[in-house]
Amino acid sequence: MVKDTDARLGILMLDTRFPRILGDVGNAGSWPFPVRYAVVPGATPEAIVCDDIEPFVVAFIAAGRALVAEGCTGIATTCGFLALIRPRLAKALGVPVAASALEQAGQIAACLPPGQKVGILTISAGTLSPAHLRAAGVPDGSPVAGLEGSSFAQTILGNAPELDVAQARADMVQAANQLVATNPDVGAILLECTNMVPYAPDIAAATGRPVHSIHSYLNWFHAGLQPPRFA
Structure with missing residues (x-):
């Protein structure tokens, strides 16, 4: 071991x-x-x-x-x-x-077919600023979707002692589906938040897109x- x-x-x-x-x-x-x-x-x-x-x-x-x-x-x-x-x-x-995890964005984008983009799923789109995206080398025009108001975001940002895993999974899938519905040119999804990793398989299954993360x-x-x- x-x-x-x-x-x-x-x-x-x-x-x-x-x-x-x-x-x-x-x-x-x-x-x-x-x-x-x-x-x-x-x-x-x-x-x-x-x-x-x-x-x-x-x-x-x-x-x-x-x-x-x-x-x-x-x-x-x-x-x-x-x-x-x-x-x-x-x-x-x-x-x-x-x-x-955002530092992967350029490499992921380079792997996609022409016309496709990397979509970013974040815990807080409202505070993920252009400065954050520039620092990580995220390509300009990459769509960003947040989980503000969700049970998942409230648990993580509120530093709560209990996590409703089933609800967090539902929150994640809903946000990812909305991201690709609004931006059909998203060819891959990148999870900004390190606590999103457990739900990556569910997001991939729901959206049909590759999912990248801190993992x-x-x-x-x-x-x-x-x-x-x-x-």
Whole structure:
């Protein structure tokens, strides 16, 4: 059995109490390789998604440095909105940083047939600003749909201790269906929120589109940090 002492990937966690179900980036069982976690005190989902991220930058850097000191050779985070601080994290930590699932958008778009776009599903379209999208390299004109007002968003942003998984799944499928109905040129869906990963198969089944997430991103990222041996 692998141990977190063997971890090459360090994950900076928001300060949360909602359930981290299997598939969630914050559940160690979601990964086929060891990971090491560090919580950033006070960095709640609401603070990072809805408020000013700047007061927490120093704390993210400090937590990242601790992970690097423990042997991690790459750092990731548990919120897509942290794309804004990726350059500063990478400079301060001196190792590769995968801060947001959104950073895959350009690569995904390059794989699509001509005329198709990457559609973004986010926990809060109202606060996912052009600055966030630019920082992550999301192609101009990528449609964005949010889950504002949903049970899922209220649980995550409210940092509630209980999660209605069935309702969250329904919320996700409804939002994804609306995204592709409004934008039929969406050829693939990218999940901004790291807590959306458990519902990716349901979204793919409902929309008929490939679905990308922080899980697909970090599996690729980790493959570079620790290439697999085949012999």
